[in-house]
């Protein structure tokens with residue numbers, strides 16, 4: 001399988017603290033790669049670097065062979081990387097449909113100037129965006145909620161709305177930071193099914209998650225971090241049987 005994302009010797013310091021230490025891994029086309037580890041292992045920091053939210057202190061990130069560390073964060077969606085956040089990033093006073101359409105602004109070609117010159121084209125693009133947003137709301141099971149204000153939606157549905165917003169730009173790589181946090185068992189199972197469909201339709205996924213049932217069910221491969229360092233990589237079965245991984249998790253439980 002072709003490598004889509006390649007991370008090499010990636011490090012990040014916060015003041016005197018090394019949060020991520022020389023981490024290597026790859027995400028291949030057509031797979032779900034899970035990044036797991038005890039609290040404070042550096043998972044979100046890796047995701048923030050891979051999505052251009054914060055720069056690395058050292059190391060390389062390549063997406064489809066393109067070096068990414070100097071690419072500004074706002075260009076990532078246009079290049080094919082989108083993400084969801086651990087803490088929901090929603091616009092409560094906008095409708096669900098409008099919230100999803102926010103995910104597409106990098107994909108339209110009509111600049112402010114050309115909008116003024118060619119209103120017809122801008123309107124056509126707006127219509128197309130709306131159709132795509134509706135289609136994704138249908139995919140995540142929110143078709144009937146499109147005109148509701150996001151602020152009135154329950155938590156589980158807001159998580160689904162964020163996934164629709166990340167998918168509407170048509171990414172090649174979707175980054176998910178604890179998407180199942182706060183969801184019940186049924187919602188988590190439904191979300192797992194959706195992630196498999198997304199993967200099968202051609203978008204690779206890098207998933208940070210604490211829900212081990214979800215990870216072990218849907219991940220093709222797993223990378224394990226502990227205190228900023230990669231301690232294991234393998235299939236769900238290999239990871240479950242890895243003594244270093246077991247020790248890292250037991251150590252956390254004993255604290």
Ligand SMILES: Nc1ncnc2c1ncn2[C@@H]1O[C@H](COP(=O)(O)OP(=O)(O)OP(=O)(O)O)[C@@H](O)[C@H]1O
Pocket residue numbers: 014017019037038039040041042043044045046
């Ligand atoms: N902005 C920041 N400033 C200072 N330290 C930070 C910052 N962000 C993260 N850290 C530190 O970096 C380390 C890794 O944090 P990170 O949030 O990446 O871990 P995590 O594996 O995602 O944890 P969790 O599973 O609890 O979300 C921690 O020691 C954390 O305190």
